[in-house]
Amino acid sequence: MKKVYFACSIAGGRDHAHVYSDIVTYIKASGGNVLSELFADKKLSDEVGMNMDPKFVWNRDTNWVKEADCIIAEVTQPSLGVGYELGIAEILKTPVLALFDETSGRRLSPMVSGNPHVKVVRYTNISDTKRVIEEFLS
Incomplete structure (x- = not known):
C-alpha cells in the first residue's frame, strides 16, 4: 500500500x-x-489551520511529505504551503500528481504547470480524476 501525502x-x-x-x-x-486525510475534512477551516502552532504544523507536514511514496495535490486554490510541499517533494524526487480544476476561472502557476517533475492533470469534473489517480498509484 503506497503512502500518499494529499496536499x-x-x-x-x-x-x-x-x-x-x-x-x-x-x-x-x-x-x-492517505497520511494527511484530515485535510479533506469539510469542517476544517482556514482559521483552524492558522490557529495551530506553526512549528507543530511544519514538523508534522514535512515529516509526512518525507514519509510519502508520492504526493497528490489539488492545486486549484493557490497555496504557499502546497507550493512549499511540492518543492520538498521535488528535492526528494517524490512523484507528484497535481490536479487543477479547469472550470475554476483561475490560472495555474507556471511554476507548477511548467515543472517536469510534476504530472499536471486538468479536470472539469472531479470524477474524471478517479482513473488518473488509479493509474498514478499503480
Whole structure:
C-alpha cells in the first residue's frame, strides 16, 4: 500500500474543499494510505489551520511529505504551503500528481504547470480524476 501525502489549500482558503474528500476517497479506493486525510475534512477551516502552532504544523507536514511514496495535490486554490510541499517533494524526487480544476476561472502557476517533475492533470469534473489517480498509484 503506497503512502500518499494529499496536499491542498488550508490557510490559503478552502474554496475547493468540496472536492478534497472525493479525491481522498479515490486515493483510498485505489489502495493508497492517505497520511494527511484530515485535510479533506469539510469542517476544517482556514482559521483552524492558522490557529495551530506553526512549528507543530511544519514538523508534522514535512515529516509526512518525507514519509510519502508520492504526493497528490489539488492545486486549484493557490497555496504557499502546497507550493512549499511540492518543492520538498521535488528535492526528494517524490512523484507528484497535481490536479487543477479547469472550470475554476483561475490560472495555474507556471511554476507548477511548467515543472517536469510534476504530472499536471486538468479536470472539469472531479470524477474524471478517479482513473488518473488509479493509474498514478499503480
